[in-house]
Amino acid sequence: MTSQQKWIAFITIVRREIQRFLRIWPQTLLPPVITIVLYFVIFGTLIGSRIGEMSGLPYIQFVAPGLIMMAVITNSYSNVVSSFFGSKFQRNIEELLVSPVPSWIILSGYVVGGMSRGLGVGLIVTILSLYFADFSIHSLPVTIAIVLMTSLMFSLAGLINAVFARNFDDISIIPTFVLTPLIYLGGVFYSIDMLGDFWGGVSQINPILYMVNAFRYGIAGISDINIVWAFTMVSLFCVVLFGVALNLLDRGSRLRS
């Protein structure tokens, strides 16, 4: 394939992915927005007003970056996992497998599709959050960079989950039993300074902690984690997941018999 043909193939996959989640917007765009608004109302306004400050910020301002990040993470992940597994289930993934599209284009197309939904929902949630909390951007480059890397990382993770999944249970196990606990324990609702040495140390292996803190730094200028260290860790996770996902597609693992 020439470079132009590869570009056409890539754009085709991305367009198809975006069409998919826009076509079923009541399933893909509406629920996360409602969920996050509920979080803002309950944790930000109702309970938050009684908590007071956290790390020197009003609680609603502390929690807002985490809630935006939560929307980006869950939507990037669930878009790719459900779309790719759906293609496996209906066997229309074969349309791509019989074509000359290289694996890295397939991977890039699905990941950019997932990022489009993750970032789209993140943007909607950010706009809505302005109704509940006043905040300005401390560092736009940090904010944009970390949100892009987070969306990339969880889109890659969603694809790996979809490749290994054999049934619909397998695509809900990881979000329910791994992703949700990591988000809740990733410093969205509290500062890890509140945890003791042991649990604070355990939290260091949670990638979401780095993302939430880097994003909070970009918006509010505060972080529990060194910002350079946070970017290093997230970059590392992205590289490893990209390598794993590409290897799985190259080998045709669970795709070709």
Place this chain on the structure above:
Amino acid sequence: MQPALAIEQLSKTYEGGFQALKDISLTVQPGDFFALLGPNGAGKSTTIGIICSLVLKTGGKVSIFGHDVDKDFSQAKQLVGVVPQEFNFNQFEKPLDILIHQAGYFGIPRDVAIVRAEKYLRQLGLWDKSHVPSRTLSGGMKRRLMIARALMHEPKLLVLDEPTAGVDIELRRSMWEFLREINASGTTIILTTHYLEEAESLCRNVAIIDHGKIVKNTSIRELLAQLNKELFVLDIREPLAECPEIESYPLTLVEPNTLEVEVEKSQSINHLFEVLSGQGIEVLSMRNKTNRLEELFFTMVEKNLTGESHD
């Protein structure tokens, strides 16, 4: 000229140890209309799966117009289109979108793809369904949609895995006509089918595969020439009370007005009519009862089961 398809010593052993293909070799010439026949589980779909990269081979080599499917996979895939046995498109997408997306995967610009999609949807009688969710299409329409999809990048080799399975007779005939036209325009076609009449009607050459081995690879004409005897049904004017006896022509009275007779290739049908006429039996019409190719097919598969050697 490079063969459209060259398979050398191809083998496939699935996880669990099932050996689906046992070192098969096969060549299909450009422009051919080739039938790959065999009972269920013989290895037809595995062979097709390897040709179009959906199945990973264990050993051997596959080339499409001289391009190795492993070393030169991009070129090889540009040259082959596949119509699988099972429906494998997104049932929630519209037929037009399915075709445009497929063209995109082959690097065809969107404006070209839209024109081409309309052309094939019209040719296959699906244009009025181009904007409905594809899950609402009938089984025959879905099969035609898969043929249109396989043609979007205008492959030189089209592989169809039982394209007319479950399709009514009228539609099957129209699909045959379409495939003949595609073949006449220069596209090499490889077809697997359970309808042996289909292979006899459409194809020039045939390979019979059974238990992962090619048990016969020849032209349809040569294959049919191997038939030693045929069974004819005779409709007679006056009803008979009992079956007449004619030496060397085993007759069966199926109904009072219907006889069946087995005639060997070396025997004269004229002589049979003379004797019947002599006995006062007037024959109104005659037809071949068995599908000739079907008979041969069963003979060959049966021989393979009993372990006789073949070329």
